[in-house]
Amino acid sequence: MRGVNVKKGEPVDRALKRLKTKLDAEGILEEIRRRRAFETPTERKQRKLRTASKRNKVRWRFSTGAPSAEIETIDLTNG
Numbered sequence: 001m002r003g004v005n006v007k008k009g010e011p012v013d014r015a016l017k018r019l020k021t022k023l024d025a026e027g028i029l030e031e032i033r034r035r036r037a038f039e040t041p042t043e044r045k046q047r048k049l050r051t052a053s054k055r056n057k058v059r060w061r062f063s064t065g066a067p068s069a070e071i072e073t074i075d076l077t078n079g
Contacts (some may be wrong), residue, residue, distance in 0.1 A: 002026070 002022065006015045023029050039047070 002028070 002019075004015055004019045004022065006012065021028070035046075
């Protein structure tokens with residue numbers, strides 16, 4: 001069971017925000033919203049393509065990596 005512990009003196013709003021963040025990170029809220037209504041096979045395919053596209057963008061971004069600072073160093077000592 002997922003949940004958060006409310007610390008002594010902590011506002012309930014902050015605890016709810018932590019819970020929502022945790023559920024959102026796990027994808028639970030998105031799944032609940034998705035299951036509210038029937039999804040046609042075409043809609044399902046489109047949704048999967050969208051999420052795959054997002055995953056691939058992030059994967060590509062971190063796999064290629066930014067150019068390292070060592071390559072871009074400029075020697076300013078030789079006026």
